[in-house]
Amino acid sequence: MTADSARLTPWPVELRAPDIDPYRNGNTDVPFFWSFDSGQPGPHVMVTAVVHGNELCGARVIDRLLREQLRPGRGRLTFGFCNVAAYVAFDPVYPTLSRFVDEDFNRIWDQPTLNGGRSSIELARARAIRPMLDTVDVLLDLHSMQNATEPLILAGACQKGLDLARRVGYPATTVIDAGHAAGARMRDYSFFQDPSDPRSALLVECGQHWAQSSETVALETTLRFLLASETVDRAAIEQWLGPEPESQRVIQITQPVTVRTDGFAFVEPYVGMECIRRAGTVIAHDGDQTIVTPYDDCILIMPSRRLSVGQTAVRLGRFVDD
Protein backbone atom coordinates (compact mmCIF):
# COMPACT_ATOMS: atom_id res chain seq x y z
CA MET A 1 0.00 0.00 0.00
CA THR A 2 1.29 3.46 -0.83
CA ALA A 3 1.06 6.40 1.51
CA ASP A 4 -1.41 8.09 -0.82
CA SER A 5 -3.77 5.12 -0.96
CA ALA A 6 -3.49 4.78 2.82
CA ARG A 7 -4.80 8.30 3.12
CA LEU A 8 -7.92 7.45 1.14
CA THR A 9 -9.99 6.00 3.95
CA PRO A 10 -13.68 6.89 4.00
CA TRP A 11 -13.72 6.95 7.81
CA PRO A 12 -12.84 10.05 9.85
CA VAL A 13 -10.39 9.66 12.72
CA GLU A 14 -12.59 10.67 15.66
CA LEU A 15 -10.47 9.09 18.39
CA ARG A 16 -7.18 10.43 19.66
CA ALA A 17 -4.43 7.89 20.34
CA PRO A 18 -3.57 8.30 24.03
CA ASP A 19 0.05 8.75 25.08
CA ILE A 20 0.96 5.39 26.61
CA ASP A 21 4.61 6.20 27.25
CA PRO A 22 3.90 6.75 30.99
CA TYR A 23 2.98 3.03 31.11
CA ARG A 24 6.26 1.89 29.59
CA ASN A 25 7.88 0.53 32.76
CA GLY A 26 4.86 -1.52 33.78
CA ASN A 27 4.91 -3.33 37.11
CA THR A 28 5.64 -6.75 35.59
CA ASP A 29 8.54 -8.26 33.68
CA VAL A 30 6.86 -7.09 30.46
CA PRO A 31 7.02 -3.41 29.45
CA PHE A 32 3.57 -1.80 29.06
CA PHE A 33 1.92 -4.57 31.11
CA TRP A 34 0.36 -3.72 34.48
CA SER A 35 -0.87 -6.37 36.86
CA PHE A 36 -2.80 -6.08 40.12
CA ASP A 37 -3.32 -8.90 42.61
CA SER A 38 -6.36 -8.64 44.88
CA GLY A 39 -4.88 -11.02 47.44
CA GLN A 40 -8.13 -13.00 47.19
CA PRO A 41 -8.60 -16.29 45.35
CA GLY A 42 -9.76 -15.99 41.77
CA PRO A 43 -8.66 -16.23 38.16
CA HIS A 44 -5.90 -14.27 36.46
CA VAL A 45 -7.84 -12.10 34.04
CA MET A 46 -6.12 -10.10 31.30
CA VAL A 47 -7.38 -7.34 29.01
CA THR A 48 -5.18 -6.43 26.04
CA ALA A 49 -5.15 -3.65 23.44
CA VAL A 50 -3.25 -2.58 20.30
CA VAL A 51 -2.49 -6.06 19.04
CA HIS A 52 -3.01 -4.03 15.86
CA GLY A 53 -1.29 -0.66 16.11
CA ASN A 54 -4.01 1.41 14.44
CA GLU A 55 -6.90 0.14 16.59
CA LEU A 56 -7.35 2.89 19.15
CA CYS A 57 -10.43 1.99 21.19
CA GLY A 58 -8.71 -0.58 23.40
CA ALA A 59 -5.80 1.74 24.16
CA ARG A 60 -8.25 4.42 25.24
CA VAL A 61 -10.14 2.05 27.55
CA ILE A 62 -7.04 0.60 29.20
CA ASP A 63 -5.56 4.10 29.59
CA ARG A 64 -8.79 5.19 31.26
CA LEU A 65 -9.08 2.20 33.61
CA LEU A 66 -5.43 2.55 34.64
CA ARG A 67 -5.93 6.26 35.33
CA GLU A 68 -9.12 5.44 37.29
CA GLN A 69 -7.04 2.91 39.25
CA LEU A 70 -9.56 0.11 38.80
CA ARG A 71 -8.43 -2.83 40.92
CA PRO A 72 -9.68 -6.43 41.15
CA GLY A 73 -11.85 -7.57 44.06
CA ARG A 74 -10.88 -11.18 43.36
CA GLY A 75 -7.99 -12.88 41.60
CA ARG A 76 -5.50 -10.95 39.53
CA LEU A 77 -6.15 -8.35 36.82
CA THR A 78 -3.62 -7.47 34.12
CA PHE A 79 -3.83 -4.75 31.48
CA GLY A 80 -1.44 -4.82 28.52
CA PHE A 81 -0.57 -2.80 25.43
CA CYS A 82 0.71 -5.37 22.92
CA ASN A 83 2.15 -4.11 19.61
CA VAL A 84 3.51 -0.85 21.02
CA ALA A 85 6.04 -0.39 18.19
CA ALA A 86 3.19 -0.24 15.67
CA TYR A 87 0.95 1.83 17.94
CA VAL A 88 3.46 4.62 18.50
CA ALA A 89 3.77 4.95 14.70
CA PHE A 90 0.05 5.76 14.41
CA ASP A 91 -0.49 8.89 12.33
CA PRO A 92 -4.07 10.17 11.96
CA VAL A 93 -3.18 11.46 8.48
CA TYR A 94 -2.27 7.91 7.37
CA PRO A 95 -4.33 5.86 9.83
CA THR A 96 -4.17 2.53 8.01
CA LEU A 97 -0.37 2.30 7.88
CA SER A 98 0.38 1.34 11.49
CA ARG A 99 -1.45 -2.01 11.74
CA PHE A 100 1.96 -3.65 12.28
CA VAL A 101 5.68 -3.02 11.73
CA ASP A 102 7.07 -6.26 10.22
CA GLU A 103 4.14 -8.66 10.28
CA ASP A 104 0.67 -9.13 11.72
CA PHE A 105 1.05 -9.65 15.50
CA ASN A 106 -2.18 -11.64 15.46
CA ARG A 107 -1.02 -14.37 13.05
CA ILE A 108 2.05 -15.66 14.89
CA TRP A 109 0.67 -17.43 17.99
CA ASP A 110 1.23 -21.07 16.97
CA GLN A 111 4.00 -23.00 18.72
CA PRO A 112 6.25 -23.59 15.65
CA THR A 113 6.33 -19.86 14.88
CA LEU A 114 6.84 -18.77 18.50
CA ASN A 115 9.49 -21.45 19.09
CA GLY A 116 11.15 -21.12 15.69
CA GLY A 117 14.21 -19.20 14.58
CA ARG A 118 12.51 -16.45 12.61
CA SER A 119 12.70 -12.91 14.01
CA SER A 120 10.63 -9.76 13.63
CA ILE A 121 9.54 -6.84 15.78
CA GLU A 122 6.20 -8.57 16.37
CA LEU A 123 7.71 -11.99 17.15
CA ALA A 124 10.09 -10.44 19.68
CA ARG A 125 7.17 -8.76 21.40
CA ALA A 126 5.03 -11.93 21.32
CA ARG A 127 7.88 -13.94 22.82
CA ALA A 128 8.24 -11.33 25.60
CA ILE A 129 4.50 -11.43 26.38
CA ARG A 130 4.15 -15.21 26.14
CA PRO A 131 5.32 -16.12 29.71
CA MET A 132 2.71 -13.69 31.06
CA LEU A 133 0.03 -15.14 28.81
CA ASP A 134 0.90 -18.61 30.11
CA THR A 135 -0.34 -17.52 33.56
CA VAL A 136 -3.67 -16.13 32.29
CA ASP A 137 -6.98 -17.92 32.90
CA VAL A 138 -9.29 -15.60 30.97
CA LEU A 139 -8.32 -13.15 28.21
CA LEU A 140 -10.21 -10.32 26.54
CA ASP A 141 -8.43 -8.88 23.50
CA LEU A 142 -9.82 -5.53 22.30
CA HIS A 143 -9.88 -4.87 18.54
CA SER A 144 -11.71 -2.80 15.93
CA MET A 145 -12.61 -3.19 12.26
CA GLN A 146 -12.02 -1.55 8.88
CA ASN A 147 -15.73 -1.00 8.23
CA ALA A 148 -18.40 0.57 10.40
CA THR A 149 -20.39 -2.59 11.04
CA GLU A 150 -21.93 -3.85 14.25
CA PRO A 151 -19.56 -5.07 16.98
CA LEU A 152 -18.74 -8.78 17.18
CA ILE A 153 -17.32 -11.14 19.77
CA LEU A 154 -15.02 -13.70 18.15
CA ALA A 155 -15.30 -16.64 20.54
CA GLY A 156 -13.06 -19.17 18.79
CA ALA A 157 -14.10 -22.69 17.87
CA CYS A 158 -14.59 -24.21 21.36
CA GLN A 159 -17.79 -24.39 23.38
CA LYS A 160 -15.99 -22.73 26.32
CA GLY A 161 -15.50 -19.56 24.24
CA LEU A 162 -19.20 -19.43 23.40
CA ASP A 163 -20.05 -20.04 27.07
CA LEU A 164 -17.78 -17.15 28.11
CA ALA A 165 -19.30 -14.87 25.45
CA ARG A 166 -22.75 -15.68 26.82
CA ARG A 167 -21.67 -14.87 30.38
CA VAL A 168 -20.27 -11.53 29.19
CA GLY A 169 -23.57 -10.97 27.35
CA TYR A 170 -22.30 -8.09 25.21
CA PRO A 171 -22.07 -7.12 22.35
CA ALA A 172 -25.14 -8.72 20.81
CA THR A 173 -23.49 -10.85 18.13
CA THR A 174 -21.07 -13.69 18.85
CA VAL A 175 -19.11 -15.37 16.09
CA ILE A 176 -17.84 -18.96 16.44
CA ASP A 177 -14.72 -19.16 14.31
CA ALA A 178 -11.48 -21.07 13.89
CA GLY A 179 -9.31 -18.14 12.78
CA HIS A 180 -7.23 -17.52 9.68
CA ALA A 181 -5.21 -19.59 7.24
CA ALA A 182 -2.40 -17.01 7.55
CA GLY A 183 -1.65 -17.90 11.19
CA ALA A 184 -2.89 -18.21 14.78
CA ARG A 185 -4.27 -15.26 16.71
CA MET A 186 -3.36 -14.56 20.33
CA ARG A 187 -6.87 -15.64 21.30
CA ASP A 188 -6.14 -19.02 19.64
CA TYR A 189 -2.87 -19.51 21.56
CA SER A 190 -2.16 -23.00 22.91
CA PHE A 191 -4.56 -23.85 25.76
CA PHE A 192 -7.14 -21.27 24.69
CA GLN A 193 -8.10 -23.50 21.77
CA ASP A 194 -7.83 -26.78 23.72
CA PRO A 195 -11.41 -27.92 24.44
CA SER A 196 -10.23 -29.92 27.48
CA ASP A 197 -8.56 -26.90 29.14
CA PRO A 198 -10.77 -24.49 31.13
CA ARG A 199 -8.76 -21.38 30.22
CA SER A 200 -10.59 -19.24 27.70
CA ALA A 201 -10.22 -16.15 25.50
CA LEU A 202 -12.42 -13.71 23.61
CA LEU A 203 -11.55 -11.23 20.91
CA VAL A 204 -13.97 -8.35 20.50
CA GLU A 205 -14.29 -6.25 17.35
CA CYS A 206 -15.72 -3.02 18.74
CA GLY A 207 -16.66 -1.20 15.52
CA GLN A 208 -14.82 1.00 13.05
CA HIS A 209 -11.17 1.62 14.01
CA TRP A 210 -11.42 5.34 14.62
CA ALA A 211 -15.10 5.81 15.49
CA GLN A 212 -16.03 7.26 18.87
CA SER A 213 -18.63 4.51 19.20
CA SER A 214 -15.91 1.83 19.17
CA GLU A 215 -14.52 3.23 22.44
CA THR A 216 -17.99 3.04 24.04
CA VAL A 217 -18.28 -0.61 22.93
CA ALA A 218 -14.77 -1.44 24.14
CA LEU A 219 -15.47 0.01 27.59
CA GLU A 220 -18.83 -1.74 27.93
CA THR A 221 -17.36 -5.08 26.81
CA THR A 222 -14.44 -4.76 29.22
CA LEU A 223 -16.68 -3.93 32.17
CA ARG A 224 -19.08 -6.80 31.44
CA PHE A 225 -16.13 -9.14 30.92
CA LEU A 226 -14.76 -8.17 34.36
CA LEU A 227 -18.21 -8.78 35.90
CA ALA A 228 -18.56 -12.15 34.12
CA SER A 229 -15.15 -13.29 35.36
CA GLU A 230 -16.08 -12.06 38.90
CA THR A 231 -12.95 -9.91 38.94
CA VAL A 232 -14.86 -6.82 40.09
CA ASP A 233 -18.13 -6.25 41.92
CA ARG A 234 -20.86 -4.38 40.11
CA ALA A 235 -20.65 -1.55 42.65
CA ALA A 236 -17.03 -0.87 41.62
CA ILE A 237 -17.94 -0.13 37.99
CA GLU A 238 -21.63 0.72 38.08
CA GLN A 239 -21.02 4.39 37.26
CA TRP A 240 -19.50 3.46 33.87
CA LEU A 241 -21.92 0.69 32.84
CA GLY A 242 -24.38 1.21 30.01
CA PRO A 243 -27.94 -0.15 29.85
CA GLU A 244 -28.57 -3.88 30.13
CA PRO A 245 -27.70 -5.50 26.79
CA GLU A 246 -30.19 -7.00 24.38
CA SER A 247 -30.28 -10.75 23.84
CA GLN A 248 -27.40 -12.29 21.92
CA ARG A 249 -27.32 -14.15 18.62
CA VAL A 250 -24.66 -16.52 17.35
CA ILE A 251 -23.08 -16.86 13.92
CA GLN A 252 -21.14 -20.02 13.06
CA ILE A 253 -18.31 -19.39 10.63
CA THR A 254 -18.24 -22.27 8.17
CA GLN A 255 -15.20 -21.24 6.15
CA PRO A 256 -12.79 -18.40 5.44
CA VAL A 257 -12.26 -17.26 1.87
CA THR A 258 -8.49 -16.93 1.49
CA VAL A 259 -6.98 -14.83 -1.31
CA ARG A 260 -5.19 -17.08 -3.87
CA THR A 261 -4.16 -14.63 -6.61
CA ASP A 262 -3.35 -10.96 -7.16
CA GLY A 263 -6.59 -10.75 -9.14
CA PHE A 264 -8.98 -11.05 -6.20
CA ALA A 265 -11.96 -8.65 -6.30
CA PHE A 266 -15.37 -8.58 -4.65
CA VAL A 267 -18.30 -7.98 -6.99
CA GLU A 268 -19.84 -5.45 -4.58
CA PRO A 269 -18.37 -3.05 -2.00
CA TYR A 270 -19.35 -5.31 0.91
CA VAL A 271 -18.87 -3.89 4.42
CA GLY A 272 -19.80 -6.97 6.45
CA MET A 273 -22.91 -8.63 7.93
CA GLU A 274 -24.61 -8.76 4.52
CA CYS A 275 -26.93 -11.77 4.32
CA ILE A 276 -26.84 -13.30 0.81
CA ARG A 277 -30.17 -15.03 0.24
CA ARG A 278 -29.42 -17.69 -2.38
CA ALA A 279 -26.71 -20.37 -2.45
CA GLY A 280 -24.52 -20.05 -5.54
CA THR A 281 -24.53 -16.23 -5.60
CA VAL A 282 -21.24 -14.86 -6.93
CA ILE A 283 -19.53 -12.64 -4.34
CA ALA A 284 -15.99 -12.40 -5.73
CA HIS A 285 -13.54 -13.41 -8.43
CA ASP A 286 -10.05 -14.68 -7.61
CA GLY A 287 -8.07 -14.94 -10.84
CA ASP A 288 -9.96 -17.52 -12.92
CA GLN A 289 -11.93 -18.77 -9.94
CA THR A 290 -15.44 -17.58 -9.09
CA ILE A 291 -16.31 -17.40 -5.38
CA VAL A 292 -19.95 -18.24 -4.67
CA THR A 293 -21.97 -18.53 -1.47
CA PRO A 294 -22.20 -22.19 -0.41
CA TYR A 295 -25.68 -22.07 1.18
CA ASP A 296 -28.78 -19.91 1.49
CA ASP A 297 -28.71 -16.97 3.93
CA CYS A 298 -24.92 -16.79 3.95
CA ILE A 299 -23.52 -13.96 6.10
CA LEU A 300 -20.35 -12.12 5.10
CA ILE A 301 -18.12 -11.45 8.11
CA MET A 302 -15.48 -8.71 7.96
CA PRO A 303 -14.67 -8.46 4.25
CA SER A 304 -11.16 -7.06 4.00
CA ARG A 305 -9.61 -4.27 1.96
CA ARG A 306 -6.20 -5.95 2.37
CA LEU A 307 -6.56 -8.43 -0.48
CA SER A 308 -3.06 -9.88 -0.62
CA VAL A 309 -2.33 -13.53 -1.36
CA GLY A 310 -2.68 -15.80 1.68
CA GLN A 311 -4.79 -13.33 3.67
CA THR A 312 -8.42 -13.79 4.62
CA ALA A 313 -10.69 -11.91 2.18
CA VAL A 314 -13.92 -12.62 4.06
CA ARG A 315 -15.42 -15.28 6.30
CA LEU A 316 -18.72 -16.98 5.56
CA GLY A 317 -21.18 -17.92 8.26
CA ARG A 318 -24.77 -18.52 9.24
CA PHE A 319 -26.95 -17.92 12.27
CA VAL A 320 -27.28 -20.91 14.58
CA ASP A 321 -30.02 -21.61 17.10
CA ASP A 322 -29.19 -21.61 20.78
Ligand SMILES: [Zn+2]
Ligand atom coordinates in the same frame (compact mmCIF):
# COMPACT_ATOMS: atom_id res chain seq x y z
ZN1 LIG B 1 -7.42 -6.05 15.14
